[in-house]
Amino acid sequence: MSAGLALAGVSAAYRGTEVLHDVDLTVARGELLVVLGPSGAGKSTVLRVVAGLEPVTAGRVSIAGRDVTDLRPGRRNVSMVFQSYALFPHLSVAENIAFGLEVRDVPRSAARDRARAAAEAVGCAELLGRRPGQLSGGERQRVALARALVREPDVFLLDEPLSNLDQALRVGMRAELRALHDRLGATMVHVTHDQTEALVLADRIAVLRDGRVEQVGTPEQIWRTPASVFVARFVGSPAMNLLPADAFTPDGDPPPQPDGQLGFRPEAVTLADATTDGGTPATVDRVEVVGEDAYAYLTLDGGHPVVARVPAARRPAAGSAVRVTVRWPDVHVFDAGTGRRRTPA
Numbered sequence: 033m034s035a036g037l038a039l040a041g042v043s044a045a046y047r048g049t050e051v052l053h054d055v056d057l058t059v060a061r062g063e064l065l066v067v068l069g070p071s072g073a074g075k076s077t078v079l080r081v082v083a084g085l086e087p088v089t090a091g092r093v094s095i096a097g098r099d100v101t102d103l104r105p106g107r108r109n110v111s112m113v114f115q116s117y118a119l120f121p122h123l124s125v126a127e128n129i130a131f132g133l134e135v136r137d138v139p140r141s142a143a144r145d146r147a148r149a150a151a152e153a154v155g156c157a158e159l160l161g162r163r164p165g166q167l168s169g170g171e172r173q174r175v176a177l178a179r180a181l182v183r184e185p186d187v188f189l190l191d192e193p194l195s196n197l198d199q200a201l202r203v204g205m206r207a208e209l210r211a212l213h214d215r216l217g218a219t220m221v222h223v224t225h226d227q228t229e230a231l232v233l234a235d236r237i238a239v240l241r242d243g244r245v246e247q248v249g250t251p252e253q254i255w256r257t258p259a260s261v262f263v264a265r266f267v268g269s270p271a272m273n274l275l276p277a278d279a280f281t282p283d284g285d286p287p288p289q290p291d292g293q294l295g296f297r298p299e300a301v302t303l304a305d306a307t308t309d310g311g312t313p314a315t316v317d318r319v320e321v322v323g324e325d326a327y328a329y330l331t332l333d334g335g336h337p338v339v340a341r342v343p344a345a346r347r348p349a350a351g352s353a354v355r356v357t358v359r360w361p362d363v364h365v366f367d368a369g370t371g372r373r374r375t376p377a
């Protein structure tokens with residue numbers, strides 16, 4: 033794997049309080065890595081450390097095979113796109129895009145040509161004469177991307193660039209961003225707290241929790257074999273069900289160590305009439321219909337809550353009694369103490 037970016041044993045602190053702890057991450061050249069985690073996990077700090085905006089307290093950062101740990105931001109050849117877009121309001125779109133080039137002494141006419149090419153690449157060439165105040169959120173986002181692009185960086189750092197857009201625009205821009213990545217063959221690190229965005233966009237996802245890397249894997253690995261209860265519950269909506277092993281008996285042959293905590297996704301749950309044999313008795317507390325799907329919120333006999341995803345056309349009625357079945361192959365077993373995965377990957 034040729035190295036686009038590597039963090040090795042990186043720690044970082046704000047005013048003496050460590051917020052990144054011994055982070056190891058590698059991003060291959062041309063790879064799109066999404067850093068996913070809840071608010072405060074340290075996602076932005078990872079980007080700031082790579083960009084050189086925050087110093088490390090331990091570890092090394094290298095970009096395109098070059099150790100940049102002690103280099104100032106301007107010498108690292110990275111471009112960062114912020115959630116706020118950070119455009120200069122008094123400059124035109126063309127000047128905003130070219131700004132990074134002019135401070136680098138690129139001649140004016142060359143800078144103008146490159147700004148136009150970057151604007152064309154992200155579909156905002158018709159906006160070059162406007163000012164940021166005259167743009168929609170989606171248009172500002174394109175301009176911010178063009179400004180990152182024009183510098184031809186070794187690594188793009190994207191800090192929640194889609195979070196200020198409405199849902200429809202976010203979905204559209206997400207696909208465009210992925211297409212742009214593929215066209216450029218760019219090395220990108222994209223930060224988000226949105227698990228769907230991560231699953232759709234990423235080559236690989238790094239899940240961050242309290243300043244530590246909890247798991248790194250392809251979207252499929254993160255989804256199918258979450259390494260811990262934290263990852264299992266963070267990815268997927270509604271969240272994976274989690275029960276103590278003695279509260280519930282799945283169907284079929286159990287794995288070698290069926291004790292600990294059992295996790296299963298809402299879509300792994302089958303509901304049957306209360307009069308059928310087998311399964312665990314439960315009561316339906318409430319039902320939410322979302323288009324073709326329905327989410328049934330249940331309480332098992334014994335008091336544990338479970339969510340089931342079923343076809344809306346076959347949803348149970350609130351207040352009714354049902355039987356809940358889950359098959360062992362759909363069950364993830366986690367250690368009750370550490371929360372780490374027990375069932376093999």
Ligand SMILES: Nc1ncnc2c1ncn2[C@@H]1O[C@H](COP(=O)(O)OP(=O)(O)OP(=O)(O)O)[C@@H](O)[C@H]1O
Binds near residue numbers: 051073075076078
């Ligand atoms: N300038 C700062 N001074 C002190 N503490 C900070 C500073 N910036 C961030 N922190 C703290 O560092 C930790 C990590 O913050 P960071 O912004 O990297 O998290 P994040 O995962 O990007 O969160 P969000 O999704 O909310 O942006 C948090 O506990 C935060 O409060």
